[in-house]
Amino acid sequence: MGGNDHHNLEDIQMKVIHEFSKTLEMFGLSMADSRLFVTLYLHPSPMTLDEMSSALGKSKTAMSTGIRNLSDQGLVERVWKKGVRKDLYTPTTNLYKTFMTSYIQKWQTAVNEQENELAAVEEQVQANMQRCVKQKEMDETAFLQERMREMVHFHTCLSKALQSLHPDPF
Amino acid sequence: MGGNDHHNLEDIQMKVIHEFSKTLEMFGLSMADSRLFVTLYLHPSPMTLDEMSSALGKSKTAMSTGIRNLSDQGLVERVWKKGVRKDLYTPTTNLYKTFMTSYIQKWQTAVNEQENELAAVEEQVQANMQRCVKQKEMDETAFLQERMREMVHFHTCLSKALQSLHPDPF
DNA sequence: AATTACGTACAGTTCAAACTGTACGTAATT
DNA sequence: AATTACGTACAGTTTGAACTGTACGTAATT
Numbered sequence: 001m002g003g004n005d006h007h008n009l010e011d012i013q014m015k016v017i018h019e020f021s022k023t024l025e026m027f028g029l030s031m032a033d034s035r036l037f038v039t040l041y042l043h044p045s046p047m048t049l050d051e052m053s054s055a056l057g058k059s060k061t062a063m064s065t066g067i068r069n070l071s072d073q074g075l076v077e078r079v080w081k082k083g084v085r086k087d088l089y090t091p092t093t094n095l096y097k098t099f100m101t102s103y104i105q106k107w108q109t110a111v112n113e114q115e116n117e118l119a120a121v122e123e124q125v126q127a128n129m130q131r132c133v134k135q136k137e138m139d140e141t142a143f144l145q146e147r148m149r150e151m152v153h154f155h156t157c158l159s160k161a162l163q164s165l166h167p168d169p170f
Numbered sequence: 171m172g173g174n175d176h177h178n179l180e181d182i183q184m185k186v187i188h189e190f191s192k193t194l195e196m197f198g199l200s201m202a203d204s205r206l207f208v209t210l211y212l213h214p215s216p217m218t219l220d221e222m223s224s225a226l227g228k229s230k231t232a233m234s235t236g237i238r239n240l241s242d243q244g245l246v247e248r249v250w251k252k253g254v255r256k257d258l259y260t261p262t263t264n265l266y267k268t269f270m271t272s273y274i275q276k277w278q279t280a281v282n283e284q285e286n287e288l289a290a291v292e293e294q295v296q297a298n299m300q301r302c303v304k305q306k307e308m309d310e311t312a313f314l315q316e317r318m319r320e321m322v323h324f325h326t327c328l329s330k331a332l333q334s335l336h337p338d339p340f
Numbered sequence: 341a342a343t344t345a346c347g348t349a350c351a352g353t354t355c356a357a358a359c360t361g362t363a364c365g366t367a368a369t370t
Numbered sequence: 371a372a373t374t375a376c377g378t379a380c381a382g383t384t385t386g387a388a389c390t391g392t393a394c395g396t397a398a399t400t
Contacts, residue, residue, distance in 0.1 A: 008298075009298065009307070009310060009311060009314070012291060012294055012295060012298060012314070013314065015291055016288070016291055016314070016317075016318070016321075019284055019287040019288055019291065020284070020288070020321055022280065022283075022284055023280065023281065023284045023324075023325065023328075026277060026280055026281075030387085030388080031388095032387095032388065032389085041317065042314065042317055044309075044310065044313045049346085049347075050346095058388095058389070058390090059389065059390050059391075060346095060347085060348095060390095061347090061348075061349090061389075061390065061391080062388075062389055062390075064347060064348055065348085065388090065389090068348090085345070085346070085397085085398065085399095086345085086346070086347090087346085087347075095320065095324055096323075096324050096327050096328075100331070107196060110192065110193065110196055111193065111196075113192075114189055114190070114192055114193045117189040118186070118189055118190070121182060121185055121186055121189065124182055125182060128178075128179065128182065137179070139214075140179060140214065141179060143214045144179070144182070144183065144186070144212065147186075147211065147212055148186070150265065151186075151190055153266075153339070154193075154265055154266050155193065156340070157266050157339045157340050158193075158266075160340045161270070161335060161340070164334070164335070165331060165334070165335065169323070169327045170326070170327050170330045170331070200357085200358080201358095202357095202358065202359085219376085219377075220376095228358095228359070228360090229359065229360050229361075230360095230376095230377085230378095231359075231360065231361080231377090231378075231379090232358075232359055232360075234377060234378060235358090235359090235378085238378090255367090255368065255369095255375070255376070256375085256376070256377090257376085257377075
């Protein structure tokens with residue numbers, strides 16, 4: 001038998017949490033947030049902060065901020081259950097679509113932001129070009145202009161690639 | 171005039187480095203490595219460790235390890251120039267393709283790895299299923315199995331999405 | 341109205357990543 | 371052969387993110 005013989009359910013769950021959270025980290029989640037999410041995901045019913053806390057062995061405060069992060073990204077939802085005072089949280093359904101949507105969104109936002117910033121700077125480079133006196137200064141500015149054109153193109157390509165990426169499962 | 175009036179070339183370059191490195195950070199580079207890369211990218215000729223060091227105001231050791239990181243990901247290349255003893259580095263040409271290739275590769279590797287790990291655990295869950303005596307144990311194991319199927323599907327979808335992503339600029 | 345249960349803001353602590361300076365091995369120069 | 375110049379390994383330091391425990395505001399319970 002190999003080195004990874006996990007016998008009881010608890011061990012196996014730990015292992016699954018460890019592995020799957022590695023995948024979710026690729027989506028930009030911190031290790032802590034990933035593990036929290038997978039914990040919810042492997043639990044058959046919505047969990048309270050206290051349950052998460054004891055499941056992961058971390059403080060309740062840590063769970064609170066973790067849930068807030070996940071919630072901000074639309075990865076978990078609050079759930080109501082009659083007679084239960086504590087907040088209950090559950091992962092959003094449609095795991096793949098949720099993560100893809102959230103991820104693509106994050107990229108698109110950032111790319112747009114950067115595109116705008118670069119466009120603004122490009123104008124200043126133009127302006128700077130006018131002011132040049134020495135040849136060396138001219139050359140350097142021209143070089144920078146060329147690079148900026150490349151960077152804008154880079155963002156354009158990125159943007160198109162993102163659009164080609166549909167968030168629905170195959 | 172807006173709040174961001176950068177007059178000389180140096181200021182503008184700093185601004186560009188700051189902005190473009192934000193985009194590169196999205197590819198999983200650290201802030202330090204991104205800034206180093208963009209510094210090289212905006213320099214008209216290959217740079218030595220000492221040049222990078224003074225350009226970024228960081229130690230030479232930091233440059234050395236940074237260059238190693240970038241080099242490992244295929245983002246910079248060492249360049250030879252007759253008569254120059256110091257190592258010279260330059261960003262790889264075809265910025266977009268380089269980053270996309272490196273990024274897609276990173277994802278694919280990770281996804282495969284995780285797929286394999288999960289498959290291995292799945293067997294143990296099967297085995298565990300046999301051993302169950304109580305009804306509750308059975309239910310929990312069955313639930314875990316269902317989730318594992320979903321996780322495998324998640325990775326399959328991811329893998330296909332990655333394959334649909336071509337690394338060449340539009 | 342008083343008490344209890346809950347989530348979170350906040351200040352302090354822990355821990356890991358980034359960075360620095362020194363020391364060393366290797367290769368070019370003398 | 372001796373010296374100098376270079377890149378990097380390593381140990382110690384700094385810095386920022388994650389985490390903890392306490393304190394507090396709010397809402398349910400008594």
